[in-house]
Amino acid sequence: MTRVTGGAPLESARRAGVPPAVHGSAPASLLRRILLQGQYETVTMLRNGEQLILAIVLPLLAMVGLTVTPLLDGLGSSRINVAVPGILALCAMSTAFTGQGISTGFDRRYGVLRFLSTTPLGRTGLIAGKVLAVLAVLFLQVLIVTAVALLLGWQPNPAGWLPGLAILVLGAAAFTALGLLVAGTVRPEATLAITNLLWILLGALGGIVIPAERLPALAQAVVHFLPSGALGQALRDAFLYGSVNGAAVLVLLLWTAIAGGAATRWFKWN
Template sequence: MNATLGGAPAPLFKRIALQGGYEALTMVRNGEQLILAIVLPLLALVGLTVTPLLDGLGGSRVDVAVPGILALCAMSTGFTGQGIATGFDRRYGVLRFLSTTPLGRTGLIAGKILAVLAVLALQVLVIGSVAAILGWQPNPAGLLPGLLLLVMGGAAFTALGLLVAGTVRPEATLAITNLLWILLGALGGIVIPAERLPGAAQHLVHFLPSGALGEALRDALVHGAVNAPAVLVLLLWTAVAGVAATRWFKWN
């Protein structure tokens, strides 16, 4: 989607904003995307709140559950949602077409990132509202770091989603992103803290973007602390996936 002013291309920022708004609306209007982005995280939140799985982790059930659910939202939107959408845009030639318009490849990527952040903001609003009803009381000192961590997590997972979408077939993208969403959601330290995972998984998940984001958000929103090693892991994943996506992304 592009805008023109008097026959000339609109400013780049406006083009990016329009593209980002279009992609965000497309994501929230898609029933499958909506289930992945909102319904499943809400079900997981309620399930963790009414079961004893998170008891004894330094906070109430809902206080410990919400950071992981927010991290799950970042993965759902940035990795699975954007990965699938980009994969099929690539298959049907949408990416190739848009990359030749005044929006350009850089503007297209920026628009996708903006769309992820917009949907993530909606997820935070919905999840936060329901969590508040359930009694969520985040540590005030961790609210700003928590928001910054969500942005970082969204960037990391978007880079990973674009890497998958730009290098394999759309059908494979669909399978890979959905499978990893299930595996990382259940065993990647994103919803269930590392100490509740079996065996070697307790140590491995700290090096995954899912585990790093989940642990960092729990430290911020429950304890008001900044987990520097987890932040470093997130930054490394973002950098590596971003460079790899830039290097190997196929536009057609």
């Protein structure tokens, strides 16, 4: 085994599960390599100030804003009860689509993806590590948003927690697939612009935070077919009524399958 010494190569090798040069030693198991990569990706995301603003600060500000304005009045429940499911959906989009898309795009630009894909970590392990990082950060987001929301008077339907969390994970999968598709097919600068622009457009007009009935007529006609609208509506149905919106779940499954298949087909590693 080639000896790896010092600096960035050693760090990259550690992430890939390659042990320091010990003659005759074997690489770590695939599971350990994936866990190490997921840990590295998670820490990197949490150390990035811009990522934290996008993942935590902006969703919390949006939640507070929706509770002090009349935008969500007349929807059959209190403002905070209607707002929180959409904010959780926004958290998933922020981390899985915008955050992971930008991170992967610049990893691709600097050759990190190409290097790691040739190590024992492999392409499958690299993608799995990114998925673990998204889930880890999303877990922290759910904890923080839930704590603040409960202080603001949120009263979720107890029967909605299990389907709600499952739908949230499905939504994260759909947005991760979309983020990887963008990051793997366009230049990093374009990835930065596209993911940020879509975050704004989908957050404001995509049915993720503001229910479809509060949007302009033209937007109402399409939001239910978008991953943002499907995730927002499915989470509202779960946490407000304890029910599962089958149509919204189907839309999320289709987006996950289509975007995942497209990313697998056209993703460029260099």
